[in-house]
């Protein structure tokens with residue numbers, strides 16, 4: 465169902481990634497390496513941390529390349 469490689473969903477949240485906006489600051493990988501993985505595909509693993517931690521890290525993305533949506537309530 466999810467055919468867009470830059471959209472990642474689980475039961476709680478959806479994280480989207482826009483490679484055209486990313487400035488490769490690696491803030492996401494350094495901040496939450498179990499979720500934002502540099503050498504694994506798919507590179508975003510939503511099972512790597514609780515949803516609240518993922519949402520907090522997404523908000524720190526300096527370029528806006530990462531966006532996060534709570535399935536019950538839009539948070540970004």
Ligand code: SF4
Pocket residue numbers: 485486487488489490491492493524525526527528529530
């Ligand atoms: S934090 Fe944002 S800008 Fe930095 S590498 Fe991750 S997606 Fe790209």
